[in-house]
Amino acid sequence: MKFKFRFAYYLFGLMLGVFFVIYFLGAKADAKGVEFCYLPNCRTLKDMRSKSFHYSETAKQTLNEGWVTLEDIKASMKYGEIDFSKSKIPSKNGKIYIIEGKTSHNEAIILTVANSTTKATLETIEKK
Structure with a gap:
């Protein structure tokens, strides 16, 4: 042949x-x-989603304003992009990560999340 x-x-x-x-x-x-996550962005977001998720008082106040919802936060935690150049800052609550996401109205938001070994805490929510 x-x-x-x-x-x-x-x-x-x-x-x-x-x-x-x-x-x-x-x-x-x-x-x-x-899920098969091989890239750093996907692995870090998956790690944060797998832990218990808490909200700081400033994040709760921002959520009560109404321009951003919990669904927007969940979508940003799944599909958002981490800015590694500004992230991995050590703090008392763990390492700080800056996540860029979008709301359901297609507005850009920036989430600041403290990631410790046992929990992830949403520190602040800002409009970009």
């Missing part, structure tokens, strides 16, 4: 194998709620 035919069979089998892995194992991961 010529090389080009063997190579075509190889690629066909590889495509079937990749399809199997992505389709079946991906569906299994979605059913169990498993």
Whole structure:
């Protein structure tokens, strides 16, 4: 058998194998709620979401103003971008992370979150 035919069979089998892995194992991961986070931004946000989440008094006051909701905070904690150049500042409550997100009205917000080993605390919420 010529090389080009063997190579075509190889690629066909590889495509079937990749399809199997992505389709079946991906569906299994979605059913169990498993996330695959490899980048630093995703890993840090996932770490903060996995801990008990608390709100400081200034964050509660900002939430009571009404321009930002808990759903906006949750979405920013899932899809937001961490500014690592301003983050990882040690404090008494853990390391401080600056997260840039958006509200449901597409307004840019900045969350300041203190991440300790046992809990994550939302310190401040600001408009950008």
